[in-house]
Amino acid sequence: MMKINWFKRNGIFFIPISWMGWLILAISLVYAIYRFLDIDRKSHSVSDTLIKFSFHMLLIGAIYSTLAYFTCKKE
Numbered sequence: 858m859m860k861i862n863w864f865k866r867n868g869i870f871f872i873p874i875s876w877m878g879w880l881i882l883a884i885s886l887v888y889a890i891y892r893f894l895d896i897d898r899k900s901h902s903v904s905d906t907l908i909k910f911s912f913h914m915l916l917i918g919a920i921y922s923t924l925a926y927f928t929c930k931k932e
Contacts, residue, residue: 860931861928862874862875862928862929862930863875863877863878863881863925863928863929864878864925864928864929864930865929865930866925866929866930871921871922871925871926871929874930877928878925878928881921881924881925882921885917885920885921888917889913889914889917892910892913892917893906893910893913896909896910896913897910
């Protein structure tokens with residue numbers, strides 16, 4: 858079985874080491890920015906924006922971490 862190494866684990870963080878890892882990181886960041894701007898457009902206050910965005914950020918981070926965990930370089 859061929860091992861996919863898209864990320865390298867550094868403590869609790871996953872650092873991209875291949876072009877697929879960088880692509881996943883870029884997509885995650887672009888989607889997070891898009892969601893923030895979409896939520897901010899519909900919100901009435903700063904706290905409303907941050908409360909609604911925190912759930913989306915946790916979800917994006919969980920998906921990124923799970924994907925990175927299964928494709929990281931084991932040392």
